[in-house]
Amino acid sequence: MVGGSVPVFDEIILSTTLMNRVISFNSVSGTLVCQAGCVLEELSRYVEERGFVMPLDLGAKGSCHIGGNVATNAGGLRFLRYGSLHGTVLGLEVVLADGTVLDCLTSLRKDNTGYDLKQLFIGSEGTLGVITAVSIQCPPKPRAVNVAFLGCPGFAEVLQTFSSGKELLGEILSAYEFMDAECMWLVTHHLRLASPVQESPFYVLVETSGSRAGHDSEKLSDFLEQALSSGLVTDGTVATDQTRLKALWALRERISEALSRDGYVYKYDLSLPTERLYDLVSDLRARLGSQAKHVVGYGHLGDGNLHLNVTSEAFSPSLLADLEPYVYEWTARQRGSVSAEHGLGFKKRGVLSYSKPPEALRLMQQLKALLDPKGILNPYKTLPAQA
Template identity: 55%
Template sequence: MYRPLANIWKFNFNSLKRCYQSSKALPDLTKDRYAVKRGDYATIDDNDIKHFESIVSSSRCITDTSDIEPYNVDFLGAVRGYSQVLLKPKTTEEVSAILKYCNSRKLAVASQGGNTGLVGGSVPVFDEVILSMQLMNKIEHVDETAGILVCQSGCILEKLEEHVSNCGLSMPIDLGAKGTCHIGGNVSTNAGGLRLIRYGNLHGNVLGVEAVKADGTILDLMSNFKKDNTGYHLKHLFIGSEGTLGVITKLAIACPTASKAVNVAFLGLESYDALLKTFLAAKRDLGEILSACELIDKLSLEAVLQQYKLNSPLSEYPFYLLLETSGSNMEHDEEKISHFLESAMERGDILDGTVTNETSKVARIWQLRETISTALVKEGYVFKYDVSLPLSHFYDIVPVMRERVGDLAYRVCGYGHVGDSNLHLNVSCAEFNQEIYKRVEPFVYEYTSKLRGSVSAEHGIGFLKTNYLKYSKQPEALNLMKEMKAVMDPNGILNPYKVLPRQN
């Protein structure tokens, strides 16, 4: 029966921050686990260290192995490099000087934000210089009238959300990793997030960027206008290119007005077919106020409840749907969502549900969705796949994968943004397992390609998907990407071994 939220559980939002646990054994070196051959790059020597110290000072040129180790390992524990130097610039000019020198010496560089990526794109593969953007965290300006934020790329997403909310605005992107991820990393990977159905992707919300090319050239592509039809839109070269064409140092982003009325419904459903019918009804009945639509399956929710000792507001169902509405008139929005839920329950599509507009309760329901990724990581090793699939076959791959891996995995689950056809498929085991790896790859990408889906919906290509890009890009498109890389970074120093297919 449809009813209000009955119980409230306690949870610390800090658990959403980067949760790779130091107690876990370090993963194999990437070069060993994935048999990668090092490119023809120079190696760091004492003269290089002295030069870097002259640019960023000795305190921001880190060479201690134990201090660098967390930056060498990715969030999932899937890849690990062995960089010997970590640089922390504070200004665009310092980034420019670093890249100019690295390019002249042919030293490879791995640029890094909050290191929350899931495809191995932000850590070294070998001994690349790590360029951490975490000290480039200045918020330069917020134009409340135009709704525009200008900031450096190292700003943490959650801090930006807090800042613009004081101006009556909100960020057009929201992620479970918002307490750690950097806005520059979000833009570099064209991250999607939880409310893409309402605000669209970052290609449409980023108005301008400042970026540094491999040779140190600073490109001022900043703009404060949505309408700026002046030739090639060069900013788009850097949005989604994952640091392979240049390093984003500053950006301007359009921020929508903050909603005055937010409602969240958490619904229990018997089948994916019922969930799909409910989603279609939500689009029709809720229309302009629908801001998020998230699918959670039984095993995904189970991981959250077990790992974080939470209680679900609903009893056990095969599927759950989290719906959010955002508007300016609470009475109007409550009337619309009540009508939608009553109609769906009369049809038998929804078996149980809870709805709330109380801030604390809204946050607690969202925790059930936002902490799935970290809950799965806490259980062991996770093979994570981020794909776009037609809604008619959106969930089919989950039971197919369960049968394919059998008892080798102890959890195969799916969750994600049904509102924009983005499924997160997860295969969990105690530790990295070569047999599972062989069973799921390239099968998952071949399966996706046959349905004309995308092998990467929002996480990017990084290192882990380079050899699978061919399933979503034709040879002509791949060749053009290679040509662009050669023009922008002729020495190939920027984030090598990432995005473009490897030549082994």
């Protein structure tokens, strides 16, 4: 997405694939300590067999490494419930540029002994050190999971359904994702997935996770009844068994894949005030007109994270010129973020200043110079190219 792990010039590639050992798991606290090359899905399986879940889940779970997840501060589908890796990672082992092994691999929930150094490496995209081991807090595995897939008549209703969901579902609300009608067109046409509900301008996926099935379904029914009777939602379906649950999630998780089959894709991953989040999509649709094949909006609405994607038959410099810096300026005016969960890598490092003041940028450069004076750690990434 941003070329964070893609070598571009003269880099040496370092693979942690063979560092794939679980070091320990504490079945009382739920703390997992493992090496950086463990694949997320394998870790999920490991902790689920022991009654826990990983605090993060992403479409790329089958291939991504936990070390990379932490280095990029990956967000994903469980963020709404369990928060960022800045909260769930308890400790790290990191190899610094001079070869020093920094052993901050503790498993403490509380540790106020000065600067919280591990935080520097979470989301640093490998530019400050190489993460070699991770200690991470795993929450208990929810016993009951429900997914509702709903159609909404407008974006205002998507927002109101979210407010109502927070109020009525409370602590069992574990995901609130949205996608627009064009996204549904893409997954049904390019991937041949079937829509489970009537055609609507917007769709939302609501997931609940709790400890007692009866209690959760009662809450979910109340919520759905209210949403349907007040017209916030016009159609919907609910799944509780694994197969249907996965099928509903696939409609949302596979949008990115469907987009890549539509043509050249211009990708933006933005944090915006939730109530303005879709204005940018509508605005761009009008601005780009027939130049674009599709202008779509979807994402982690519960976290204020919009995945804005535009497709065209082939790469077009004039379309790009209409998109940038327009999208970044629009985002900066809302004090949003030009990269909500995918980092800056190689492609977005030049737009960092839309989300951070010059003072912050300078401090980032000073930290980089301190920790990696020779510039050998993931060079050409994250920080803007030096003039």
